[in-house]
Amino acid sequence: MLELLFDPSFAASVPRFVTPILLAALGGALCERAGVFNIALEGFLLMGAFAAVVGSYFSGSPWLGALAAMLGGVAMGLVFAEFNLRRGGDPIVVSIAINILAAGLTTYLLRAIFDAMGAFSDPAIAGFGPVSIPGLGWLPVLGPVFGGQSPLFYLALVAVPVASLFFARHRLGLRIRAAGENPAGLVAGGVSPRRVRLYALMGCGALCGLGGAQLSIANVNLFVENMSAGRGWIAVVAVLLTRGRPWPLLLIAFIFGTVDSLSFRVQGLGMPQQFTDMMPYLATLAVLITLSWWRRGRTANGGAP
Amino acid sequence: MRTLRESAVLREAVSWGVALAWIAGVLFLLMALVGAPFGEALSAFLQNAFGGRRLSYLMATLSRAALIAGMAVSVMLSFRAGLFNIGGEGQLVAGGLVAALAALFLPGPPLFVLGASILAAMVAGAGWALLAGLLQLHLGVPLLVGSLLLNYPIRYIASYLVAHPFRDVQSGMVQSHLVPQATWLPYFPGTRLDIGILFIAAASLFAIIYSHFTLHGYHARMNGLSPAFARTVGLPVGKLTLQTLAMSGAIAGLVGAVAVFGVHHRYIDGMLVQPLYAWTGIIAVLLVGMIPWAVPLSGLFFAAIQTGAAGMERSAGVPKEIALVMQAVIILFVASRVSGALVASSERRAGGGEGA
Amino acid sequence: MRVALCGITVRFGALTAVEDVSLAIEPGEVHAVVGENGAGKTTLMNVLFGLVAPQAGAIRLDGQDRRWTSPQDAIRHGLGMVHQHFMLQESMSVLENIVLCAEPAGRFGLVDFSAARSRLRRIAEQHGISLALDRPVARLSVGERQVVEVLKMLYRQAEVLILDEPTSVLTPQEKDRLFATLRSFRTAGKAIVLITHKLDEVMELADRVSVMRAGRLVWSGRLSQTSKEEIARGIVGGALPPARQRAVRTPGEPVLAVRDLEVAGRSGAVGPLSLRVHAGEIVGIAGVAGNGQGELIQAITGLAPALSGEIALCGRPVTHLDVERRRRLGMSYIPEDRQRMGLALGATVSENANAGRDDRRAFTRGPFLDRAAMARFASGLIERFRIRVGGPSALAATMSGGNKQKLVVGRELARNTPLVIAENPTWGVDIGAIDFIHGELMRMRDEGHAVLLVSTELDEVMALSDRILVMYAGAIAGEVAGTEADRETIGRMMTSRAHQALPEVA
CATH class of the missing domain: 3.40.50.300 (P-loop containing nucleotide triphosphate hydrolases)
Structure with missing residues (x-):
């Protein structure tokens, strides 16, 4: 097992799995901190992945593909805002509907636009290539992990401290935290919590869109029906576990990403695919259980003032 | 006062009209995108949902509706008790898998095998639901997350079992052997509709009686309306949670068994997951705001959309995924209206209670 | 300006x-x-x-x-x-x-x-x-x-x-x-x-x-x-209600006994706390909100687990029993938050009135509900506690704050248990309802029930209690007899631990 971890090609594959989860979870963190119970990250991701392929196919540029992915995610965020914030729909109901909407719409549009069933790949889809970081190559584990990845991975890494600073020091970050904790305080100060939450949802959509772009135009160069495959749900769990704090999110995303890529690896070692497919979900459950035990232990000790 | 009420009714009607217009608008836009002829598509939709030679399509709709309605009833029991159990899919798969395997390996007269297999399926569904409940009560995993995550392991376990140890290799497909023909549910005379729908009808009847007329149902609903209240007045919340989940899961397991004995006659990999029975069941419950008697009708409605869309695909070239979009958009408009009314009234309450 | x-x-x-x-x-x-x-x-x-x-x-x-x-x-x-x-x-x-x-x-x-x-x-x-x-x-x-x-x-x-x-x-x-x-x-x-x-x-x-x-x-x-x-x-808008008369009564057996109780609180542990409430007395707990009163009540009612210490109800240890068993043994509870804990607002008055009743047989037949019996019981409460509402089948949400509270008080007091716990029972209700609820709590005391009253309104505690305990920073800062209470002394205790000044704490 250890041998495997030090296998450079394994190490190099970890970021491919970390990036979509991390980006989606950072988006989810915006919602979580703003008091929007958004469990539609799966749908946001999927729409982002699809929009990335559309943008990249028609423009020939992966960057425009990423932009399209962000717009696709923002569009989903606006749908969420319309039905949850403006019309007052229950966030769980709206999330379930959006997840179904994304699944249906991407498959429908895949056939409507590309006339493809199930999957679509074409040389015209321009993907992100690896970015080489000079001077990293000789490091044993860190070298392959942090060198030669897609630009979206580096973006995701930079996004963590930025998000942390945003929540601590930025005007909107402060208001987002207030909207999540005591929105009445915002109302009394003359700021509409609804508007603050709208911004959070839009930001969430953009980040999830980029996560989707990593799936479709950085990891591979194609779109497959339902290609988010539960990663949005894992991001939801990561957000719930960390209560939307960026640095712990980074850690959790790396844990999940490693398990994800590990399961991909051991498949090659002869374990039935069904068992390796299960691993991310079982790992998620295990992390959930461990953390809740740990938290329970802390409250039982009372935590002296 | 009367004019006030009349104008409220009018407002209500207008906003429903606007919602319908929006739904229709979205659909026409999508159809225009693929250049489908509207009229043809619409007639194909209706024909396929309710028509067919000797009403064969209607029968297909009903057969699908039975499964969706069954899942809806299962989910409803949980939701009314305030338990966001979205693991219906896993419970359904557990039921279907166990039903097929039990029927393949149990000895005895066919009727006994059928009965025992259905029972085993219900136990399996209940067990899988209980697992999510135990995770919440004893290990602190929120039910919403735990029940969802449990969908995946059982899906893959089932897939493994019918891909390796219990695979019908000759068929070349990832599926189990056929269950003995004598255990197949018979068709209604002169139709192609199996009697599985009767099992679902019985489950629905049970759910309606349970929700409205039993002490357990009353207590579960109090917990659903306000968990803090249920705890405060000393209702056994933990026990209530587990029992309700077990009932929910048992019904999901029953649906899985009906799918095996009535429709597919074996367990095929993905046969219960791909058609999104569980998710459609959830939105069918949400559509009617958890009113017990309306839930089966709502299931029928969504089944009609799905079979209708399949007809549109065949006759007018509209991808059948339009059904998913249609369902999602309907839920967005309808569920947000229903819960919006709830939120508005609770806000008014809070304002009135505080004493301005 | x-x-x-x-x-x-x-x-x-x-x-x-x-x-x-x-x-x-x-x-x-x-x-x-x-x-x-x-x-x-x-x-x-x-x-x-x-x-x-x-x-x-x-x-x-x-x-x-x-x-x-x-x-x-x-x-x-x-x-x-x-x-x-x-x-x-x-x-x-x-x-x-x-x-x-x-x-x-x-x-x-x-x-x-x-x-x-x-x-x-x-x-x-x-x-x-x-x-x-x-x-x-x-x-x-x-x-x-x-x-x-x-x-x-x-x-x-x-x-x-x-x-x-x-x-x-x-x-x-x-x-x-x-x-x-x-x-x-x-x-x-x-x-x-x-x-x-x-x-x-x-x-x-x-x-x-x-x-x-x-x-x-x-x-x-x-x-x-x-x-x-x-x-x-x-x-x-008229004459004030007359001041309440207090019947002299010697307290009886202890109904509630709490010893060295510790509970997890939001900012550190609450306790250790010890107190007793006897039959026929009202013990008031005064203090600024958030000094551990809520945690204490949650532990006594069984809504939150005790970290250590013991709770006895009518002489029986209940520390490890759940809410239901404690209520059966003789406890009623009027929670502070009537909107969430006291009532299920989306349910009818009848459904609210019958929840948590001990005599389930009286409104069920086998596993089935006897709706008529439930409605009769609710009508009884409506009449006896003068609740203004459309009837047993009206939604609880349609009542005013005072009537909601009367329904909660009525449901709990009708159970006639040896111990009554009331947490800010008159918060945000009108003067008429306050007077009525105070009267009912006094009546319970006079009939020999033990009443534990938690209130952040000092006037309420002083008007009703036979003994007053003051809570500060998760501990009992002092005890005063109801007849000797004055605002200044209690006020001092509300901001300091006064163990030294009053060695005979509960």
Whole structure:
């Protein structure tokens, strides 16, 4: 097992799995901190992945593909805002509907636009290539992990401290935290919590869109029906576990990403695919259980003032 | 006062009209995108949902509706008790898998095998639901997350079992052997509709009686309306949670068994997951705001959309995924209206209670 | 700045909350607005502050008509409000709370905290306020939180300060400090509006008084032109209920015995606590909200687990029993939060009345409900506790606050258990309901039940209790006999551990 971890090609594959989860979870963190119970990250991701392929196919540029992915995610965020914030729909109901909407719409549009069933790949889809970081190559584990990845991975890494600073020091970050904790305080100060939450949802959509772009135009160069495959749900769990704090999110995303890529690896070692497919979900459950035990232990000790 | 009420009714009607217009608008836009002829598509939709030679399509709709309605009833029991159990899919798969395997390996007269297999399926569904409940009560995993995550392991376990140890290799497909023909549910005379729908009808009847007329149902609903209240007045919340989940899961397991004995006659990999029975069941419950008697009708409605869309695909070239979009958009408009009314009234309450 | 409200009318649906009210607020004056709960005081002030749009009437600042679209407008024109329930963010620091919604933003929209800090220092010095700006609000006492709210108004350069029931959560000493600050504001020429229902405070501080009842202004003028009795009559609209008579009674056996109880609290453990409640006495627990009363009650009722210690009910250990078993053994509980814990608002009155009944046989047949028997029981409660509601099948949400509370009180007292726990039982209900609920609790005591009353209203505790325990910082700071209680002593205990002063604690 250890041998495997030090296998450079394994190490190099970890970021491919970390990036979509991390980006989606950072988006989810915006919602979580703003008091929007958004469990539609799966749908946001999927729409982002699809929009990335559309943008990249028609423009020939992966960057425009990423932009399209962000717009696709923002569009989903606006749908969420319309039905949850403006019309007052229950966030769980709206999330379930959006997840179904994304699944249906991407498959429908895949056939409507590309006339493809199930999957679509074409040389015209321009993907992100690896970015080489000079001077990293000789490091044993860190070298392959942090060198030669897609630009979206580096973006995701930079996004963590930025998000942390945003929540601590930025005007909107402060208001987002207030909207999540005591929105009445915002109302009394003359700021509409609804508007603050709208911004959070839009930001969430953009980040999830980029996560989707990593799936479709950085990891591979194609779109497959339902290609988010539960990663949005894992991001939801990561957000719930960390209560939307960026640095712990980074850690959790790396844990999940490693398990994800590990399961991909051991498949090659002869374990039935069904068992390796299960691993991310079982790992998620295990992390959930461990953390809740740990938290329970802390409250039982009372935590002296 | 009367004019006030009349104008409220009018407002209500207008906003429903606007919602319908929006739904229709979205659909026409999508159809225009693929250049489908509207009229043809619409007639194909209706024909396929309710028509067919000797009403064969209607029968297909009903057969699908039975499964969706069954899942809806299962989910409803949980939701009314305030338990966001979205693991219906896993419970359904557990039921279907166990039903097929039990029927393949149990000895005895066919009727006994059928009965025992259905029972085993219900136990399996209940067990899988209980697992999510135990995770919440004893290990602190929120039910919403735990029940969802449990969908995946059982899906893959089932897939493994019918891909390796219990695979019908000759068929070349990832599926189990056929269950003995004598255990197949018979068709209604002169139709192609199996009697599985009767099992679902019985489950629905049970759910309606349970929700409205039993002490357990009353207590579960109090917990659903306000968990803090249920705890405060000393209702056994933990026990209530587990029992309700077990009932929910048992019904999901029953649906899985009906799918095996009535429709597919074996367990095929993905046969219960791909058609999104569980998710459609959830939105069918949400559509009617958890009113017990309306839930089966709502299931029928969504089944009609799905079979209708399949007809549109065949006759007018509209991808059948339009059904998913249609369902999602309907839920967005309808569920947000229903819960919006709830939120508005609770806000008014809070304002009135505080004493301005 | 001179503020005038002219002919303000506010309706919520069919309910008229404020009807044609006009009054003037002058700089350098304290203007008290008094009235019962539900008289419309808060709504009126919410209009002035831009939180509620009136159906009719105008707001005039220095003779000019103003229209607010949001509180932001009101704040910009120099109005500030401290709400009854503080509008603070617990997880944020004092500084973050104060700048929130008025952030001095620098590059990229990053907040310039150092500029805000130096400005706040100046303001605080000017008014003699001291407060650590970097402490999280969660760790502040209620009194300190109020200082944060006041600072927040000053930071925004408010000229008109509205304070909604500012003393309801303060100890007498903290109240004195607040009033001293308000006097300094008055001297500085600011206008202060004090919303209150405590007449002593009006007499102490106000220059001008407006009395409201049922949404109307019944009297407005200088304090010197009226008297305490006249204001009181104006508030209730007639004669006051007579003072309550207390029958002499020797307490019996202990019904509830708590020994060395420790409970997990939000900011550290609560306890160890020991107390006893005997049959035929009311034991009142006084204290500022958030000093561990809630945790204590949760542990006694079984809603939260005890970390250590023992609880005995009627001589039986119950520490490890769940809520249901404790209730069966003889416990009733009137929770503070009737909207969530006391009632299921979406259910009918009948369903609420029958929940948690011990005699399930009386309204079931086998596993099935006997709806008629349930309705009969609910009708009985409605009659006996004079609950105004459409009937057993009406939704609980349709009742007024006072009637909701009567339903909770009725359901719990009808169980006739040896122990009754009442947590702020009259919070936010009208005077008629308060009087009725107090009467019922006294009746229970006289009939030999043990009553444990937790209230943040010192007057309520003093009026009802045979013995008073004061809680501070998760511990019992002292005990006073009901007959010997005075506000000053209790007030001191509310802010300090007074073990030394009173060695004979419970």
